[in-house]
Amino acid sequence: MREINDKRVREVAEKARAIRRHIVTMLCAAGSGHTGGSLSASDIVACLYFWEMNLDPANPDWEDRDRFVLSKGHAAPVLYAALAERGFFPRELLMTLRKMGSPLQGHPDKRKLAGVEASTGSLGQGISWAVGMALAAKMDKKPYRVYAMVGDGELEEGMVWEASMAAAHYKLDNLVLFVDHNGLQIDGRISEVLSPEPIRDKFEAFGWRVMEIDGHYIPGIMEALNQARLLKGQPVAIIAATTKGKGCSFMEDRVEWHGVAPNREEMEKALAELV
Amino acid sequence: MKKQATREAYGKALLELGKKHQDIVVLDADLSKSTKTAEFARAFPERFINAGIAEQNLMGMSAGLAAAGKSVFASTFAVFATGRAFEQIRNSIAYADLDVKICATHAGITVGEDGASHQSVEDIALMRSIPGMCVVVPADGPSTAQLLEQLYHRKRPAYLRLGRMAVEQVYGEEQKLELGRGVELRTGAEASIFACGIMVDKALLAWELLKEKGISVSVVDMHTIKPLDQELVIKKAQETGAILTVEEHSIIGGLGSAICELLSEYCPVPVLRMGIRDEFGQSGSPQELLRHYGLEVEDIVQKVQKLLEIKLK
Ligand SMILES: Cc1ncc(C[n+]2csc(CCOP(=O)(O)OP(=O)(O)O)c2C)c(N)n1
Numbered sequence: 001m002r003e004i005n006d007k008r009v010r011e012v013a014e015k016a017r018a019i020r021r022h023i024v025t026m027l028c029a030a031g032s033g034h035t036g037g038s039l040s041a042s043d044i045v046a047c048l049y050f051w052e053m054n055l056d057p058a059n060p061d062w063e064d065r066d067r068f069v070l071s072k073g074h075a076a077p078v079l080y081a082a083l084a085e086r087g088f089f090p091r092e093l094l095m096t097l098r099k100m101g102s103p104l105q106g107h108p109d110k111r112k113l114a115g116v117e118a119s120t121g122s123l124g125q126g127i128s129w130a131v132g133m134a135l136a137a138k139m140d141k142k143p144y145r146v147y148a149m150v151g152d153g154e155l156e157e158g159m160v161w162e163a164s165m166a167a168a169h170y171k172l173d174n175l176v177l178f179v180d181h182n183g184l185q186i187d188g189r190i191s192e193v194l195s196p197e198p199i200r201d202k203f204e205a206f207g208w209r210v211m212e213i214d215g216h217y218i219p220g221i222m223e224a225l226n227q228a229r230l231l232k233g234q235p236v237a238i239i240a241a242t243t244k245g246k247g248c249s250f251m252e253d254r255v256e257w258h259g260v261a262p263n264r265e266e267m268e269k270a271l272a273e274l275v
Numbered sequence: 276m277k278k279q280a281t282r283e284a285y286g287k288a289l290l291e292l293g294k295k296h297q298d299i300v301v302l303d304a305d306l307s308k309s310t311k312t313a314e315f316a317r318a319f320p321e322r323f324i325n326a327g328i329a330e331q332n333l334m335g336m337s338a339g340l341a342a343a344g345k346s347v348f349a350s351t352f353a354v355f356a357t358g359r360a361f362e363q364i365r366n367s368i369a370y371a372d373l374d375v376k377i378c379a380t381h382a383g384i385t386v387g388e389d390g391a392s393h394q395s396v397e398d399i400a401l402m403r404s405i406p407g408m409c410v411v412v413p414a415d416g417p418s419t420a421q422l423l424e425q426l427y428h429r430k431r432p433a434y435l436r437l438g439r440m441a442v443e444q445v446y447g448e449e450q451k452l453e454l455g456r457g458v459e460l461r462t463g464a465e466a467s468i469f470a471c472g473i474m475v476d477k478a479l480l481a482w483e484l485l486k487e488k489g490i491s492v493s494v495v496d497m498h499t500i501k502p503l504d505q506e507l508v509i510k511k512a513q514e515t516g517a518i519l520t521v522e523e524h525s526i527i528g529g530l531g532s533a534i535c536e537l538l539s540e541y542c543p544v545p546v547l548r549m550g551i552r553d554e555f556g557q558s559g560s561p562q563e564l565l566r567h568y569g570l571e572v573e574d575i576v577q578k579v580q581k582l583l584e585i586k587l588k
């Protein structure tokens with residue numbers, strides 16, 4: 001088991017901060033896109049790309065690599081920022097987000113950008129991709145692990161539960177699902193629009209091992225990932241309590257920051273906080 | 276005249292209809308601010324149901340509500356309405372011939388920066404293939420409002436395709452449209468342009484440029500793609516002997532296909548189809564994308580000229 005020490009935590013925290021800075025900068029340059037849900041996912045994604053996953057940026061198609069599927073594809077900026085920081089492509093490319101001809105499409109396009117494992121954007125579908133990949137690993141007796149992230153609003157899609165049923169049925173202990181539980185969707189709070197609660201009970205009833213963590217506490221995320229590796233016979237769901245817009249005080253827990261990009265002034269304000 | 280997106284006009288017209296008719300119920304799938312059903316939701320919260328991010332259940336519940344006597348308007352983005360929930364629309368709504376109007380916004384490539392996953396270029400084809408489904412693609416705000424009201428009174432399954440981007444007004448408030456009847460906006464002898472949705476305005480602009488070149492064409496707004504105004508299509512084919520179809524949709528299965536299917540049986544004349552040519556969209560501004568996919572005014576002008584060459588051969 002990998003030791004969680006101060007040095008490693010500091011390194012990953014530094015990456016999470018870099019990812020957040022990229023997110024606000026590239027969204028400002030793009031002039032549109034999803035800010036809140038990218039920021040809520042940043043600490044988890046940083047842990048995946050800088051603590052957990054076996055990857056080779058020089059060989060993105062390496063057969064035995066671990067896979068991450070961003071099922072909540074609208075948070076593409078967090079994925080792009082992590083891939084750039086991990087060395088999959090030059091950081092400058094981030095500034096082409098959502099622009100005509102850019103490989104950094106508004107929602108991740110697997111054909112256009114190395115490192116993107118699944119073309120997502122239609123909520124509910126990415127988790128099924130992840131189940132399929134985990135099944136393939138089992139079939140081929142491959143050691144790789146599969147990670148996925150869904151939004152808490154995304155849990156309202158029936159497909160999420162179809163996929164969950166399959167994952168437990170096929171005992172996919174090589175699959176870890178993060179629920180980015182920020183409490184918000186587009187039309188309001190998930191509790192008011194259409195509540196998916198109780199989330200923990202649902203996953204348990206569907207046959208998953210469930211952990212509940214603070215999705216912004218890096219040692220806690222690392223510890224959960226360590227634990228997940230030890231669990232056999234079941235897929236693991238990690239319900240991460242997060243704050244939408246985390247890191248930028250004026251965006252935090254504000255539903256109106258779901259699908260808008262910061263303007264220059266807002267970006268400056270955000271960057272001043274992300275130090 | 277003021278630019279307005281058809282989704283904006285839909286939101287306003289739906290609110291007005293809701294005031295008049297108590298049987299109207301509106302459903303959305305966590306996109307009410309974007310589809311503009313939020314205006315109705317604010318005024319009539321007891322007649323608005325947010326299905327959450329669950330389009331299949333949205334359509335299934337719509338069927339149940341309609342079966343229980345409600346006049347249902349169900350909204351989300353076109354790609355999720357017609358794609359994700361296709362089979363619910365087919366088997367629960369259309370098969371039972373229920374009073375559900377699927378009013379989907381963000382159709383076509385002018386969704387823009389969100390990219391291909393959100394740009395529906397096959398929704399007309401999907402909806403048109405369902406038996407009995409009425410398919411309507413309004414060109415502007417005023418026609419959206421008129422056609423929406425007619426769909427309310429029709430009380431049968433219908434698909435209304437709406438856009439995200441603001442568009443010029445094509446119709447004055449006093450002009451009357453009729454569901455199922457194309458509108459001959461310009462009359463010319465050498466060819467006929469059949470357009471729908473945002474392409475109607477572009478066809479009118481092309482008409483001006485063609486006129487300057489001494490080319491005389493007709494321009495028809497085919498706001499109702501199904502049932503198709505067969506009489507008008509055949510009449511224009513006979514009168515002008517060449518047809519150009521223009522749509523912000525795949526050339527497979529949309530307006531162009533509908534017209535070719537009809538004319539190949541009853542009045543074969545040269546037809547050219549303009550639209551997305553069997554490919555996905557991508558991120559970009561609506562203007563860049565329209566240019567990239569060859570859906571600009573100049574493209575229409577060139578296609579008409581090519582069509583006339585074919586016609587004369
Ligand atoms: C199938 C589908 N329906 C609707 C949408 C539009 N949409 C994009 S993001 C979103 C809300 C997502 O909320 P949540 O999953 O909680 O994401 P987060 O809060 O993490 O951004 C919706 C409805 C979509 N992308 N896919």
Ligand SMILES: [Mg+2]
Pocket residue numbers: 151152153180181182183184185
């Ligand atoms: Mg959420």
